Amino acid sequence: CNKCKSCIEFDTFNNPDFSILEPEGTSIKIDQIREFIKKVYEKPVVSNKKVYIIDDSNYMTKEAQNSLLKTLEEPPEYVTIILITSNENMFLPTIKSRCTKITFNKLSNNELAKILEKEYQYLDVPEITFKIADGSVEKAITLKDKENEYLKISRLFENLENIDIIDLIISKEEIFKNKEEAEEILSYINLIFFNKVKQNIKYIECMKTIEDTKDRLSKNSNYDMTIDNFIMTVWEEING
Secondary structure (H helix, E strand, O other), rough: OOOHHHHHHHHOOOOEEEEEOOOOOOOOOOHHHHHHHHEEEEOOOOOOEEEEOOOHHHEOOHHHHHHHHHHHHOOOEEEEEEEEOOOOOHHHHHHHHHOOOOOOOOOHHHHHHHHHHHOOOOOOOOOOOOHOOOOOOOOOOOHHOHHHHHHHHHHOOOOOOHOOOOHHHHHHHHHOHHHHHOOOOHHHHHHHHHOOOOOOOOHHHHHHHHHHHHHHHHHHOOHHHHHHHHHHHHHHHHOO
Protein backbone atom coordinates (compact mmCIF):
# COMPACT_ATOMS: atom_id res chain seq x y z
CA CYS A 1 0.00 0.00 0.00
CA ASN A 2 3.08 2.27 0.37
CA LYS A 3 1.45 3.95 3.39
CA CYS A 4 1.60 1.60 6.37
CA LYS A 5 4.54 1.30 8.73
CA SER A 6 5.63 -2.00 7.17
CA CYS A 7 5.68 -0.59 3.63
CA ILE A 8 7.51 2.57 4.65
CA GLU A 9 10.16 0.54 6.46
CA PHE A 10 10.48 -1.77 3.47
CA ASP A 11 10.99 1.12 1.03
CA THR A 12 13.72 2.57 3.27
CA PHE A 13 15.41 -0.83 3.83
CA ASN A 14 14.51 -0.73 7.52
CA ASN A 15 11.92 -3.51 7.72
CA PRO A 16 13.21 -6.00 10.32
CA ASP A 17 11.24 -8.82 8.69
CA PHE A 18 13.02 -8.53 5.35
CA SER A 19 16.72 -9.19 4.82
CA ILE A 20 19.16 -9.77 1.95
CA LEU A 21 22.32 -11.86 2.38
CA GLU A 22 25.12 -11.24 -0.14
CA PRO A 23 28.64 -12.62 -0.67
CA GLU A 24 31.47 -11.26 1.43
CA GLY A 25 34.28 -10.96 -1.08
CA THR A 26 34.07 -13.86 -3.54
CA SER A 27 31.84 -16.22 -1.55
CA ILE A 28 29.08 -16.68 1.01
CA LYS A 29 30.81 -18.32 3.95
CA ILE A 30 29.56 -20.76 6.57
CA ASP A 31 29.71 -18.13 9.35
CA GLN A 32 27.35 -15.91 7.31
CA ILE A 33 24.88 -18.78 6.92
CA ARG A 34 25.07 -19.69 10.62
CA GLU A 35 24.21 -16.10 11.56
CA PHE A 36 21.48 -16.12 8.92
CA ILE A 37 19.93 -19.29 10.40
CA LYS A 38 19.78 -17.71 13.87
CA LYS A 39 17.76 -14.79 12.46
CA VAL A 40 15.44 -17.11 10.52
CA TYR A 41 14.18 -18.66 13.75
CA GLU A 42 13.40 -15.28 15.31
CA LYS A 43 9.69 -14.48 15.00
CA PRO A 44 8.46 -11.56 12.83
CA VAL A 45 8.58 -8.12 14.42
CA VAL A 46 6.10 -5.98 12.43
CA SER A 47 4.56 -8.42 9.96
CA ASN A 48 3.01 -11.87 9.88
CA LYS A 49 5.75 -13.17 7.61
CA LYS A 50 9.50 -12.87 7.19
CA VAL A 51 11.31 -12.94 3.84
CA TYR A 52 15.00 -13.72 3.45
CA ILE A 53 16.84 -13.43 0.14
CA ILE A 54 20.25 -14.99 -0.46
CA ASP A 55 21.56 -13.12 -3.48
CA ASP A 56 24.22 -14.71 -5.72
CA SER A 57 23.54 -17.84 -3.69
CA ASN A 58 25.60 -19.95 -6.11
CA TYR A 59 28.64 -18.45 -4.36
CA MET A 60 27.88 -20.28 -1.13
CA THR A 61 30.75 -22.54 -0.17
CA LYS A 62 29.96 -26.26 0.13
CA GLU A 63 30.22 -25.94 3.90
CA ALA A 64 27.74 -23.05 3.86
CA GLN A 65 25.31 -25.01 1.66
CA ASN A 66 25.48 -28.04 3.93
CA SER A 67 24.79 -25.93 7.01
CA LEU A 68 21.67 -24.52 5.33
CA LEU A 69 20.10 -27.88 4.44
CA LYS A 70 18.06 -28.48 7.59
CA THR A 71 16.64 -24.96 7.58
CA LEU A 72 15.62 -25.27 3.92
CA GLU A 73 13.97 -28.61 4.63
CA GLU A 74 12.00 -27.47 7.69
CA PRO A 75 11.80 -23.66 7.79
CA PRO A 76 9.50 -21.93 10.30
CA GLU A 77 6.02 -21.52 8.84
CA TYR A 78 6.32 -17.73 8.88
CA VAL A 79 9.51 -17.65 6.78
CA THR A 80 10.06 -17.57 3.02
CA ILE A 81 13.65 -18.10 1.86
CA ILE A 82 14.55 -17.10 -1.70
CA LEU A 83 17.83 -18.17 -3.31
CA ILE A 84 18.76 -16.02 -6.31
CA THR A 85 21.26 -17.59 -8.69
CA SER A 86 22.57 -17.28 -12.22
CA ASN A 87 24.17 -20.74 -12.12
CA GLU A 88 22.21 -23.49 -10.39
CA ASN A 89 24.88 -26.03 -11.35
CA MET A 90 26.98 -24.70 -8.49
CA PHE A 91 24.38 -25.90 -5.97
CA LEU A 92 24.71 -29.24 -4.22
CA PRO A 93 21.99 -31.69 -5.36
CA THR A 94 20.68 -31.69 -1.79
CA ILE A 95 20.10 -27.92 -1.97
CA LYS A 96 18.24 -28.14 -5.28
CA SER A 97 16.05 -30.98 -4.04
CA ARG A 98 14.77 -28.80 -1.20
CA CYS A 99 13.83 -25.83 -3.38
CA THR A 100 11.09 -24.94 -5.84
CA LYS A 101 12.67 -23.63 -9.03
CA ILE A 102 11.21 -20.46 -10.56
CA THR A 103 12.77 -19.28 -13.82
CA PHE A 104 12.59 -15.62 -14.81
CA ASN A 105 12.88 -14.51 -18.42
CA LYS A 106 15.47 -11.82 -19.06
CA LEU A 107 14.34 -8.34 -20.02
CA SER A 108 14.35 -7.30 -23.66
CA ASN A 109 16.61 -4.40 -24.64
CA ASN A 110 13.55 -2.14 -24.97
CA GLU A 111 12.26 -3.08 -21.51
CA LEU A 112 15.74 -2.61 -20.04
CA ALA A 113 16.15 0.79 -21.70
CA LYS A 114 12.82 2.00 -20.29
CA ILE A 115 13.74 0.95 -16.75
CA LEU A 116 17.20 2.52 -16.99
CA GLU A 117 15.68 5.80 -18.18
CA LYS A 118 12.80 5.92 -15.69
CA GLU A 119 14.50 4.62 -12.54
CA TYR A 120 18.13 5.64 -13.08
CA GLN A 121 17.97 8.52 -15.59
CA TYR A 122 20.42 6.54 -17.75
CA LEU A 123 19.91 7.77 -21.33
CA ASP A 124 21.64 6.94 -24.61
CA VAL A 125 22.73 3.50 -23.42
CA PRO A 126 25.42 2.17 -25.84
CA GLU A 127 24.87 -1.13 -27.63
CA ILE A 128 27.84 -2.69 -25.85
CA THR A 129 26.08 -2.26 -22.50
CA PHE A 130 22.99 -4.10 -23.74
CA LYS A 131 25.19 -6.96 -24.95
CA ILE A 132 27.00 -7.35 -21.66
CA ALA A 133 23.99 -6.74 -19.40
CA ASP A 134 22.01 -9.44 -21.22
CA GLY A 135 18.71 -8.24 -19.77
CA SER A 136 20.03 -7.45 -16.28
CA VAL A 137 19.35 -4.01 -14.77
CA GLU A 138 22.03 -4.53 -12.13
CA LYS A 139 24.69 -5.35 -14.73
CA ALA A 140 23.72 -2.36 -16.87
CA ILE A 141 24.10 0.04 -13.94
CA THR A 142 27.40 -1.55 -12.93
CA LEU A 143 28.69 -1.12 -16.47
CA LYS A 144 27.67 2.53 -16.73
CA ASP A 145 31.10 3.75 -15.64
CA LYS A 146 33.04 0.98 -17.38
CA GLU A 147 32.15 1.43 -21.02
CA ASN A 148 35.70 2.36 -22.04
CA GLU A 149 37.12 -0.73 -20.34
CA TYR A 150 34.80 -3.02 -22.27
CA LEU A 151 35.53 -1.26 -25.53
CA LYS A 152 39.20 -2.09 -24.98
CA ILE A 153 38.31 -5.73 -24.30
CA SER A 154 36.33 -5.78 -27.56
CA ARG A 155 39.23 -4.40 -29.56
CA LEU A 156 41.57 -7.04 -28.18
CA PHE A 157 39.48 -10.19 -28.34
CA GLU A 158 37.70 -9.40 -31.60
CA ASN A 159 41.12 -9.28 -33.27
CA LEU A 160 42.99 -12.21 -31.76
CA GLU A 161 44.28 -13.11 -35.22
CA ASN A 162 46.09 -9.76 -35.41
CA ILE A 163 47.15 -9.29 -31.78
CA ASP A 164 50.67 -10.12 -30.62
CA ILE A 165 50.68 -12.48 -27.64
CA ILE A 166 52.94 -10.10 -25.71
CA ASP A 167 50.44 -7.25 -26.12
CA LEU A 168 47.67 -9.55 -24.94
CA ILE A 169 49.62 -10.57 -21.84
CA ILE A 170 50.45 -6.94 -21.02
CA SER A 171 46.79 -5.97 -21.38
CA LYS A 172 45.83 -8.76 -18.98
CA GLU A 173 47.09 -6.74 -16.03
CA GLU A 174 44.52 -4.04 -16.70
CA ILE A 175 41.61 -6.18 -17.91
CA PHE A 176 41.73 -8.75 -15.10
CA LYS A 177 42.96 -6.54 -12.28
CA ASN A 178 39.81 -7.11 -10.18
CA LYS A 179 39.15 -10.75 -9.28
CA GLU A 180 35.56 -9.93 -8.36
CA GLU A 181 34.82 -8.89 -11.95
CA ALA A 182 36.60 -11.79 -13.67
CA GLU A 183 33.49 -13.90 -14.30
CA GLU A 184 31.63 -10.90 -15.75
CA ILE A 185 34.56 -10.10 -18.05
CA LEU A 186 34.90 -13.72 -19.17
CA SER A 187 31.17 -13.82 -19.95
CA TYR A 188 31.56 -10.78 -22.17
CA ILE A 189 34.58 -12.28 -23.95
CA ASN A 190 32.48 -15.42 -24.44
CA LEU A 191 29.86 -13.27 -26.18
CA ILE A 192 32.56 -11.89 -28.48
CA PHE A 193 33.73 -15.41 -29.33
CA PHE A 194 30.15 -16.55 -29.97
CA ASN A 195 29.71 -13.77 -32.53
CA LYS A 196 33.01 -14.76 -34.19
CA VAL A 197 32.20 -18.47 -34.64
CA LYS A 198 30.61 -17.93 -38.07
CA GLN A 199 33.86 -16.36 -39.27
CA ASN A 200 36.20 -18.88 -37.65
CA ILE A 201 35.12 -22.24 -36.23
CA LYS A 202 38.17 -22.22 -33.94
CA TYR A 203 36.32 -19.83 -31.62
CA ILE A 204 34.22 -22.76 -30.40
CA GLU A 205 37.32 -24.11 -28.66
CA CYS A 206 37.91 -20.65 -27.18
CA MET A 207 34.42 -20.71 -25.70
CA LYS A 208 35.16 -24.09 -24.13
CA THR A 209 38.32 -22.60 -22.64
CA ILE A 210 36.29 -19.80 -21.05
CA GLU A 211 33.96 -22.30 -19.35
CA ASP A 212 36.98 -24.26 -18.13
CA THR A 213 38.50 -21.03 -16.78
CA LYS A 214 35.29 -20.12 -14.95
CA ASP A 215 35.18 -23.60 -13.43
CA ARG A 216 38.77 -23.31 -12.20
CA LEU A 217 38.12 -19.91 -10.66
CA SER A 218 35.00 -21.21 -8.90
CA LYS A 219 37.19 -23.91 -7.35
CA ASN A 220 39.64 -21.28 -6.05
CA SER A 221 42.50 -22.17 -8.38
CA ASN A 222 45.43 -19.76 -8.41
CA TYR A 223 43.98 -16.62 -10.01
CA ASP A 224 47.03 -15.34 -11.91
CA MET A 225 47.97 -18.78 -13.24
CA THR A 226 44.39 -19.45 -14.34
CA ILE A 227 44.12 -16.16 -16.23
CA ASP A 228 47.58 -16.60 -17.77
CA ASN A 229 46.56 -20.05 -18.97
CA PHE A 230 43.35 -18.61 -20.42
CA ILE A 231 45.22 -15.88 -22.34
CA MET A 232 47.82 -18.27 -23.75
CA THR A 233 45.31 -20.97 -24.66
CA VAL A 234 42.81 -18.80 -26.57
CA TRP A 235 45.61 -17.07 -28.48
CA GLU A 236 47.16 -20.43 -29.47
CA GLU A 237 43.76 -21.84 -30.45
CA ILE A 238 43.29 -19.01 -32.97
CA ASN A 239 46.87 -18.54 -34.11
CA GLY A 240 48.34 -22.02 -33.59
